[in-house]
Amino acid sequence: MLNSIRPNKRTILLYLFVPVLIFVFTVFYPLCRAVIYSFFEWKGGPNMTFNGLANYRMLFADKVFWQAFWHNIYLVVVCIIGQMGLAFILVMFANSRLTHAKAIHRTFGFFPSTISAVCIGMIWNIIYLQDGLLNTVLNRLGLITGNWMSWPNWLGTGNVMLAVSIPLVWQYIGYYMVIMFSAIAGIDSEIFESAEIDGANGFQKAVKITLPLIKNTILVCLTLCIAGNMKAFDNIYVMTQGGPGTASMVMAMYGYNTSFRDSNLGYGSTISVAIFVLSLAVIGGSQWLVKRTTKGVEA
Amino acid sequence: MKKLACFLLCLVMLCTCISAFAATDVAANDLAYKGTLSVMHFSTSEESEGNGGSDGFRTVIAAWNAAHPEIELNENVIANAEYKTKIAALAAANDLPDVFLLQGMNTIAWSEQGLVLDLTDIIAQSPYYADYNTAYFTPFTTQGKTYGYPVLTGGTCTVVIYDKAMWKEAGYDAFPTTWEEVEKASEYFNAQGIVTVAFGNGGQWQMNSDFVSTLGNRYTGPEWFASLIAKEGAAFTDEAFVACLKETKRLFCDTKIFNSNFNTVTNEDAREYYIAGQAAAFIGGNWDESYIAATLKDADAEKWANIGFAVLPQPADATKAPTSQNIGLGYAVAINPKIAEDADKLAAAIDLAQELTGPAFSSYVAENYALGGLTAAGEVDLSKFDQITQDFYNWSYVDTETCEIYDSYINSAVWGVFNQDLQAMLNGDKTAEEVAQNAQAAYEANY
Numbered sequence: 001m002l003n004s005i006r007p008n009k010r011t012i013l014l015y016l017f018v019p020v021l022i023f024v025f026t027v028f029y030p031l032c033r034a035v036i037y038s039f040f041e042w043k044g045g046p047n048m049t050f051n052g053l054a055n056y057r058m059l060f061a062d063k064v065f066w067q068a069f070w071h072n073i074y075l076v077v078v079c080i081i082g083q084m085g086l087a088f089i090l091v092m093f094a095n096s097r098l099t100h101a102k103a104i105h106r107t108f109g110f111f112p113s114t115i116s117a118v119c120i121g122m123i124w125n126i127i128y129l130q131d132g133l134l135n136t137v138l139n140r141l142g143l144i145t146g147n148w149m150s151w152p153n154w155l156g157t158g159n160v161m162l163a164v165s166i167p168l169v170w171q172y173i174g175y176y177m178v179i180m181f182s183a184i185a186g187i188d189s190e191i192f193e194s195a196e197i198d199g200a201n202g203f204q205k206a207v208k209i210t211l212p213l214i215k216n217t218i219l220v221c222l223t224l225c226i227a228g229n230m231k232a233f234d235n236i237y238v239m240t241q242g243g244p245g246t247a248s249m250v251m252a253m254y255g256y257n258t259s260f261r262d263s264n265l266g267y268g269s270t271i272s273v274a275i276f277v278l279s280l281a282v283i284g285g286s287q288w289l290v291k292r293t294t295k296g297v298e299a
Numbered sequence: 300m301k302k303l304a305c306f307l308l309c310l311v312m313l314c315t316c317i318s319a320f321a322a323t324d325v326a327a328n329d330l331a332y333k334g335t336l337s338v339m340h341f342s343t344s345e346e347s348e349g350n351g352g353s354d355g356f357r358t359v360i361a362a363w364n365a366a367h368p369e370i371e372l373n374e375n376v377i378a379n380a381e382y383k384t385k386i387a388a389l390a391a392a393n394d395l396p397d398v399f400l401l402q403g404m405n406t407i408a409w410s411e412q413g414l415v416l417d418l419t420d421i422i423a424q425s426p427y428y429a430d431y432n433t434a435y436f437t438p439f440t441t442q443g444k445t446y447g448y449p450v451l452t453g454g455t456c457t458v459v460i461y462d463k464a465m466w467k468e469a470g471y472d473a474f475p476t477t478w479e480e481v482e483k484a485s486e487y488f489n490a491q492g493i494v495t496v497a498f499g500n501g502g503q504w505q506m507n508s509d510f511v512s513t514l515g516n517r518y519t520g521p522e523w524f525a526s527l528i529a530k531e532g533a534a535f536t537d538e539a540f541v542a543c544l545k546e547t548k549r550l551f552c553d554t555k556i557f558n559s560n561f562n563t564v565t566n567e568d569a570r571e572y573y574i575a576g577q578a579a580a581f582i583g584g585n586w587d588e589s590y591i592a593a594t595l596k597d598a599d600a601e602k603w604a605n606i607g608f609a610v611l612p613q614p615a616d617a618t619k620a621p622t623s624q625n626i627g628l629g630y631a632v633a634i635n636p637k638i639a640e641d642a643d644k645l646a647a648a649i650d651l652a653q654e655l656t657g658p659a660f661s662s663y664v665a666e667n668y669a670l671g672g673l674t675a676a677g678e679v680d681l682s683k684f685d686q687i688t689q690d691f692y693n694w695s696y697v698d699t700e701t702c703e704i705y706d707s708y709i710n711s712a713v714w715g716v717f718n719q720d721l722q723a724m725l726n727g728d729k730t731a732e733e734v735a736q737n738a739q740a741a742y743e744a745n746y
Contacts (some may be wrong), residue, residue, distance in 0.1 A: 043712075044391035045412025129568075130560040131577075147492040155563040156726065243503060244562045245723020257719075260387045262712040262745075263408060 031276065037269035044263045055270035065271065068242075068249040069278060074161050075168065075229040075250065076282065082169030084221050087176035092206045094177075095184060106181060110174035117171070121238025124167040128154040128239075155240055160248045164239050168232065176221050183217035184210060212294075219290060223283055230279035251275045325359060325654040326426075327366040332643035336651065337396035339375040339389075341382040342451075349593035350586060351668030352451035359660045363651055370647055387711075390414050398648050401447045401633035403438030403707035404714060407746070409633075415446040416634040421649055422448065427657045430675045438707040439631040447631025448656040452670040454585025455626045455695050456704050457513040459609040460573065461580035462602065465493070474580065474609035476621070478550060481612050485556045488579050494558045497578035498551075499569030500725070501562065503718040508706055509566070509584055510611070511547055511721065512625045516702040517617035518543040528708045530746070535717075535738040544724070544731035546614045551725045562725055576602070582611070585695070589668075592687050606687050608694040623700040628673065629707050632656060671696065712745035713738065 007015075038055055040048040059065055094105045112120070127133045131148035138144045144151050154163045187210065195205050211218070233252035236242060242249035242257070252275060259268025338360070342353035364372050375396065377385060383402070389395050390409060401415055409415050422428065422436070422445055435449035461474045469487045471480075485495040500506040516524070519539045526533035534540075551557055558564070558572060566583045570591055573581035581587065588608075595603035613621040632652040638644045654660070661676035669684050669692040681689045706714045717738040723729045 042391075043408055043412070044387065045409065045414050046393045047412050129564075130558075149489070149492065149494060149559060153560040153563060156560055240563070241501075241503065243501070243719070243722050244726035245719055245728050247723070247726065247728065257715060259391075260384050261715045263387055263391070263405075263710075264712060264745075265391050 031273075034269040034272045037266055038273050040266045040269075042264075042266035042269075044265055048266070051266070055267050058267060059270050059274055064246050064249060065251070065254055065274070067246055068251045068254045071161055071248065071250050072230050072232065073282070075165055075232055076226050078162070078165040079168055079172070079229050080222065080225055082165070083172045084176050084218070084225055086169070087173045087180055087221075088206075088211075090173065091177050091180045091184060092202065092210070094181075096202065106178065108174075109177045112171045112173070113175040115171070117234035118238050120167050120171050121235045124235075125155070125239055128163060155248075156244055158247075160240060160244070164236050164248050167235055167239070168229070171235075172225075172228070176225070179217060179221055180214065183214040187213050215294060219287060222286060222290065226283050226286055227279060230282060231275060251278070325362045325366050325659045326650075326657070328650050330367060330370065330643070330647045330650060332641075332647040333369045334644070335371040335373050336398065336644065336647055337373040337375070338651070339377075339382070339386065339396040339399045341377060341379040341400065343376050343378055346378065349589045351589065351664045351670045352454070352672075354667070355660050355664040355670075355672070356451060356655060358663055359655050360651075362659065363654050367647070395635045397635050397638050397644070398651055399633055399635070400450060400630040401439065402711075403627075403629055403631070403704075404710050406439050406446055407441045408710050410441055410444065410446050413636060416636040416639060417444045417446060418448070418634065418649075418652075419443070419445045425653050425657075427653060427674050430658065431673055432671075432675065435628045435673050436631075438627065438629070439633075447633040448652045449628035449631045449673045450656050450660075451628060451630060452585075452664050452668070452672050453626055453628050454670065455588075455624050456508045456584040457510060457582065457611060457624050458585065458588055458691075458694070459496070459580055459582050459611060460588060460591055461607045461609060462573070462576075463605040463607045464602075465576075465579040465605075466607075469579070474607060475612055476609075478546075478554075478556075478612045478614055481556055482554050484579075485554065489555050493576075494572055494578035495556045495580065497569040497572040497581045498557050498561045498583075499564040499566040500722060501565040501568070503722050504706065504714075505566050505583075506547070506721050506725065507714060507718050508625075508704060509582060511543065512705040513611050513623060513702060514547060514614070514617075515540060515543045515705070516623050516625070517611070517613060517619050517621065518546075520619040521702055524703055524705065524708075527742075535735045535742060536732075541731050541735050542616060544721075544734055546616070547721075548724055548731055552727060562722055574598075574602075585691075588691060592691075596685075596687075603687065606690075608691055610699055620700050620702065622698075623702045624695075625704045626695065626701045627704045627707055629704060709742070709746055713741045716741040 037048075039050060039052060041051045041054070042048040090105075090109065093099060094102055094109075099105065129135070130151050130153050134154065135144060135148065135151040139151065154160075191209055191213075192205055195209055200208070231252050232250050233256065236248055236250055236253055237256075240248045242253045251271065255268050255271035255275065258264050258271055340356065340360075342356040342360075344357070347353035347357050360372070360374070364370075373396075382400070386395070386399060390405075390412070393414065395414060401409065406415070410417075422431075425431070432453075435453065436445050439445055439447040439449065459474055463473075465488075466472075466474060466484070469484050471484060475481050475484060481495065488495040498505070498510070519537070523533045523537065523539065527535075551561060558569065558578065561569070566587055569578070570581050570583060570587050572578035574591060574594055581591070592603065592606060595606065610622050610624050632655055634645070634648045634652065638648055656673040658674050658676065661672040661674040664670040664672055665676035665679045669679055669681060669688050671679075679692065681692060684692070717734070720729055720734040720737050724731060724734045
């Protein structure tokens, strides 16, 4: 039956031609060019000098780049816990029979994902100001005292990475909630009912039933979360530009600075290639780890 | 009645247009070129409100456009921060517009890449050459060749704007001339819950342009920076410059003179502390002065009347130029060498560059803002300006000694590293010596 309504191969290729063409010219071609440029000393303009692996040697010795890489890893960890972990908990609560107006929870949960990263960065900058919303609330609660000049400077302290991570978590919780909502909707409700008859509580249902049954969706979320945070740029660009100094520098921001602020496009391309390779390694590594650790559970 | 209203409205609009063009007369030279000329700049309409240089630029370009209807100006106007990124990307792609604004620090790199036209002989033949302030060409000149017409207005990058009434209450008739006195005054202001001096370095460039560039001159004198530009032996690691960095760190980290969040707020945020009365003084550039004066004039006439101007106080161990402030023209009108193939088009581009920096521009900014540009506009009649404008004019051009703006020279790769490290140093993550060593390494690798 399916074969009778399935388009022939020529039609499928015709349909795929345009998106594949777009993909090749917007992703694959620039990536190939970046790989080529990464072997050149190129300070902008028409003149480029082939310098072999010099840019890669520089990359391995570049402390700022590796500091930025670890900042990305920090973001990945915080966001996996914050975005996916909180999203799962909220989905569990929202799916409970005791929760009313589930559609409203879904809509408002997803709402921050629709705001541009630039606006979110600016909003949180205002919240974090020394005389901003957060400090004012803490002051009203009596948790900080004195005048505003002595209040905490959230983006200037050693906690700047945490401070820039929180808006990212807030922004994308709803995004993962929607994905998990749809995955959970696919689980047969009879499974939960039988578990309830057997006396399972909410926590047991979440961990013993829901999590294993949406494992593939969790893996997709994990991939999206890692990929998104390995190339994090816009929020940080708006909030700190990687500062103070390089205290919140991430790889994409460093690549951007190197390419456009310092006009060093050859080395900037090397950084782009490194971001691609390292992101693939982290995504691959995390998927291998998840599959390995859950192998026993499935069995 | 409706027809009469429409007629009157049209008449008013027509008069407005005529008066706008009549305000600035550019030389309507005969140009053979007919076609389009692409121009990219950052004098947006928002920027031009209260900013004399941008307003003058927009006015002259509109007048030139009207004087040459056969040439279609294809203007690409974006805000300054975005302009820097976009023009760098276009330069990298060798796809620059016909006419654009060249930042001083890009002169060497872009001229080596053949991205900017050598204008040395063309400038020498300019009808306005005799009236040019030739010192302004220095950032755009390398190896004896000049690559641009310095544009916009020559404004300071380091001015202390202070509230005379607040400092009077603290026991000072004028802003202190030494940092020791400022530190002493900060005890009084801090007890009042007021920031003594507001500063914003969130964008990283402010500490360099608006502070170190002048403070460095107090330690090294102008010869050191001239030697650094000419690669004649001066180094960032020289003792005098390191002393300047140490003093900068002491002032921002060890005293309570500045707002503690100076490293995370921008100059735009910091100047609001001054406007709101949360700070007794502010350090910034001429663009901040014009914003503060324009805002206070409308919002708080008394505070506006109390605006005072001062140079950076002198550090105890600095021995050079105690009244110096950095001033200059950071951008120049440059021309894409590709259009040299079409002699008529090149003539049109040169004419536009000359008018944008010529007497039409200088007269406009002198008459309307008491500001100066590349071309001398004759004696400025200050009497028709308000007191604050007069004070700022005298402070900028008469009463103070001038020095160079660091980041108008050398190149962006060096300043990018320096600015980033400077911010890290003031966050307690680096020493003055480390900042100097890294800047020197970037200087040797990229310049």
